[in-house]
Every structure is written in C-alpha cells, then in structure tokens.
Amino acid sequence: MKRFMAAAFSLILGIGAWTACAGHPESHMTIGVIKEIQHGGDTLVIDHKSFPGFMEGMTMPFGLADPKLSQGLKVGDRVRFTITRQGDAWPITAIEKIGKRPAP
Numbered sequence: 143m144k145r146f147m148a149a150a151f152s153l154i155l156g157i158g159a160w161t162a163c164a165g166h167p168e169s170h171m172t173i174g175v176i177k178e179i180q181h182g183g184d185t186l187v188i189d190h191k192s193f194p195g196f197m198e199g200m201t202m203p204f205g206l207a208d209p210k211l212s213q214g215l216k217v218g219d220r221v222r223f224t225i226t227r228q229g230d231a232w233p234i235t236a237i238e239k240i241g242k243r244p245a246p
C-alpha cells in the first residue's frame with residue numbers, strides 16, 4: 143500500500159510538472175501607459191499596474207516577442223498587454239491600445 147501511494151504521488155507530481163511545462167505557457171496580463179519606446183520599437187518602457195500574484199505595479203522596460211507588436215503604438219498610449227515566459231525572459235506577446243485617458 144505504501145509503495146502504491148508513493149507511485150501515485152510521484153505520478154501526480156509528474157503530471158503537474160508536465161502541465162506547467164507543456165500544457166500552459168506561463169502568462170500574465172495587466173494594463174499600463176507607454177512611457178518610452180526604445181531601440182526603434184524593440185523595447186517598451188511601461189508604467190504598469192500589478193500583474194496579480196506575479197509583480198507589483200512599476201515602470202520598467204519590456205522586450206517584445208515580435209517587433210511588429212509595437213507598430214502603431216506611441217508614448218502616452220494606454221495599453222492592455224500580456225507577458226509570457228520564454229526561458230528566463232518575459233517578453234510582451236500581446237498588446238492593444240485601450241484609450242487615451244490616463245490609467246486609473
């Protein structure tokens with residue numbers, strides 16, 4: 143019985159690790175205001191609200207998974223965006239303008 147429990151437990155751990163790695167890429171979404179566009183659009187400095195359970199609100203630079211994501215965006219734009227883990231980096235994988243009024 144003990145051996146069965148140990149086998150069942152390691153199976154559950156294995157499934158958990160597999161789900162985290164392969165099943166669902168780790169992503170977080172929040173809103174913010176673009177403060178600066180750097181490196182010809184490869185990097186956006188965003189004053190962002192918190193990513194719940196992941197990061198407090200702050201102003202920081204974000205790389206882009208695809209440089210085209212910053213096309214049409216400008217300093218002062220209010221945006222909703224998603225970052226997704228790619229190895230040790232957390233580039234923006236989706237971003238959309240949500241209006242001109244300042245973030246609440």
Ligand SMILES: [Cu+2]
Pocket residue numbers: 190197198199200201202
């Ligand atoms: Cu941050």
